[in-house]
Amino acid sequence: MIDQKNVDRVIKRHRDFWKRPPTDRPLLGFPFQWEHGLGTKLGLKKGPLTPDMLDPELFVTFYEDGIKEGGLFEGDLLRVANCQRLPWAESRPDGSIRHRSARAASIPWSPAIMGCEVEVSSDSLWTKPLPPGQAPTDLTTLGENPWLAKAIEITGVLNRKFGKTYPTCPPDVLGPADMLAAILGTEQMCLDMIDNPAKIKSLVGLCTDVWLGVHEKFKPLEIEFRGGHCESRFQLWAPGVTTVTQDDCAIFFSPKRYDEFLTPVNRRTFASSPYSIMHAHTGAAHTFEAILSIPELGAMQVHLDPNGPSVAEMIPTLVKIQRMGKPLIIFKEFKLTELETLLDGLRPEGLCIMAISASEKAALEFMQRLIEEKK
Amino acid sequence: MKVLEQISASVINGDAAGTVQLTRQALDAGLSADEILNEGLIAGLSEVGRRMESKTFFIPEVLVAARAMKAAEDVLKPVLVSNCVKPTGRVVLATVEGDVHDIGKNLVKLMLECAGFEVTDLGVNVPAASIIRAVSETRPNIIGLSALLTTTVVRMKEVIEDLKRNDLRSQVKIIVGGAAVTRDYAEQIGADAYSPDCTDAAKRAKELVQTN
Ligand code: B12
Numbered sequence: 001m002i003d004q005k006n007v008d009r010v011i012k013r014h015r016d017f018w019k020r021p022p023t024d025r026p027l028l029g030f031p032f033q034w035e036h037g038l039g040t041k042l043g044l045k046k047g048p049l050t051p052d053m054l055d056p057e058l059f060v061t062f063y064e065d066g067i068k069e070g071g072l073f074e075g076d077l078l079r080v081a082n083c084q085r086l087p088w089a090e091s092r093p094d095g096s097i098r099h100r101s102a103r104a105a106s107i108p109w110s111p112a113i114m115g116c117e118v119e120v121s122s123d124s125l126w127t128k129p130l131p132p133g134q135a136p137t138d139l140t141t142l143g144e145n146p147w148l149a150k151a152i153e154i155t156g157v158l159n160r161k162f163g164k165t166y167p168t169c170p171p172d173v174l175g176p177a178d179m180l181a182a183i184l185g186t187e188q189m190c191l192d193m194i195d196n197p198a199k200i201k202s203l204v205g206l207c208t209d210v211w212l213g214v215h216e217k218f219k220p221l222e223i224e225f226r227g228g229h230c231e232s233r234f235q236l237w238a239p240g241v242t243t244v245t246q247d248d249c250a251i252f253f254s255p256k257r258y259d260e261f262l263t264p265v266n267r268r269t270f271a272s273s274p275y276s277i278m279h280a281h282t283g284a285a286h287t288f289e290a291i292l293s294i295p296e297l298g299a300m301q302v303h304l305d306p307n308g309p310s311v312a313e314m315i316p317t318l319v320k321i322q323r324m325g326k327p328l329i330i331f332k333e334f335k336l337t338e339l340e341t342l343l344d345g346l347r348p349e350g351l352c353i354m355a356i357s358a359s360e361k362a363a364l365e366f367m368q369r370l371i372e373e374k375k
Numbered sequence: 376m377k378v379l380e381q382i383s384a385s386v387i388n389g390d391a392a393g394t395v396q397l398t399r400q401a402l403d404a405g406l407s408a409d410e411i412l413n414e415g416l417i418a419g420l421s422e423v424g425r426r427m428e429s430k431t432f433f434i435p436e437v438l439v440a441a442r443a444m445k446a447a448e449d450v451l452k453p454v455l456v457s458n459c460v461k462p463t464g465r466v467v468l469a470t471v472e473g474d475v476h477d478i479g480k481n482l483v484k485l486m487l488e489c490a491g492f493e494v495t496d497l498g499v500n501v502p503a504a505s506i507i508r509a510v511s512e513t514r515p516n517i518i519g520l521s522a523l524l525t526t527t528v529v530r531m532k533e534v535i536e537d538l539k540r541n542d543l544r545s546q547v548k549i550i551v552g553g554a555a556v557t558r559d560y561a562e563q564i565g566a567d568a569y570s571p572d573c574t575d576a577a578k579r580a581k582e583l584v585q586t587n
Contacts, residue, residue: 121473121500124526186478190435191442194389254433283554286430306557307571
């Protein structure tokens, strides 16, 4: 059973995250760490994954189990049902079956839609660049794309099943830079930036068209939750449709090339929905200024990389994002002292902290210690 | 500008055809392959590394410079082999099993080669057993392991344990890196060195062979 009063309280906090009125504390979430030996658990053979191998019912049972066991909340964040992570069935000692999933089992939907072959390896799912001569999917062929059809089918099943009691959303569509790297291969993309910039410009435009086209195709499902919409990446609710642009491959673009190739398309992705989130890494901090210069940007999400600058070193950059009036989401496997540095250095308004934990138990212990330290 | 400086500049500019042409010109003028390699090509690539560190160059510039260097190396190789220059040391390099990220590893390879190491690159998604086999066969001074995923860093520990089981651990130094690896983790699994980037990796590798 979902406690409706609690839902109202959480939704209010999420609404405030976007509006940023004075608040006592930031949003706090504790997503769990990845699973090992994933390929075996998924029951899939190493090799290609095709859309016909994905059964919507598997996703439904996974979320049914999840609601029974964990309810709707992960800290202040919402569990959102979608077809992003591939679940697997696990037998328990009492003979019953439990469905589980993990971050590394993330299905690379948009590279697959673009035409890339998806591979299952021992620890994750990944895609191969398009073979030479194969044209990427464009808007003229998007309508009959089997991967997109499958994503819409599963999302529709989840939405009909859980309806208004449990939020649903489409899967991740990445962002133009990451889609480009997926179809060309990262190294080729880098070489083309210098050898053939016109090709990069045209392909990044095509990726953006497909990105927008894919979001458009989910609209007829009329997904809605409590008068607003959710996204699954950062598990946030917003009063309107929220899109996430993933910009992992920004690391390969110099500030000049970022401005030339990606700023124009970021403007298009941000402007396409009332609430947008940019997912960026500290490894690509040299691109933050360009991203923040786009007025249509909704919120910035910064992933603090394990080998990047320390939390203390990042505070001035993060403060700058807050000063520009953008809601900020921070993602990292924190030590307690680092979390304190963050809480001391930043304003709680429009702030969401996602502290990765090894397990549900570790997350609870961490939260408990944080509360005690703060007393 | 002297031809060696021109070769360096051409590597820095990522001009493969120009670098090949200048390398041929230098050989024809009687310069030794060693000189061309060290004072022309490697000097150029070292500057590329410095510019990457100071963030004036980004990965695309490094990749085109590497491409130019490779093209010229093909011209030099027959001459170098016949002169048989002794390497600084031998390294077996791999991205661990389950992980296909190789851009970082390839840059490390480049910088190690630049520092005079002979590198056997086992590629990506390499099982521990293949690494053990390569160690037995090539007897390297160093093993370099790369991992970018939180799920695959644990494979580094497995490699170290397999080396111990096969009585090979004391014969090689291990250096680890990649975005998912931290200095703490490297210490915890008993690696000999950790490096956050490719230029530092080459320095650490030199230290490792010196202490050996
Ligand atoms: C490019 C990329 C890919 C490409 C890889 C292409 C290729 N040929 O390498 C592709 C598309 C295939 C890919 C796939 C996946 N990726 Co990926 N990828 C990246 C990305 C964007 C850049 C990595 C990179 O090349 N960086 C640039 C190089 C130069 O840096 P580097 O590797 O760190 O190397 C430097 C140092 O670390 C060091 N170093 C590296 N190796 C070594 C070795 C030694 C011995 C030493 C001393 C030093 C050293 O020196 C290098 C140079 O200075 C990162 C995000 C990011 N911005 O970092 C995600 C990232 C690493 N990927 C990630 C994920 C999740 C995946 C996938 C699981 C995708 C999915 N399904 O969601 C798959 C996994 C595939 C697999 N089984 O491995 C995550 C990992 C998260 C985690 N903590 O585990 C990241 C961080 C992105 C994210 N959103 O969080 N990816």
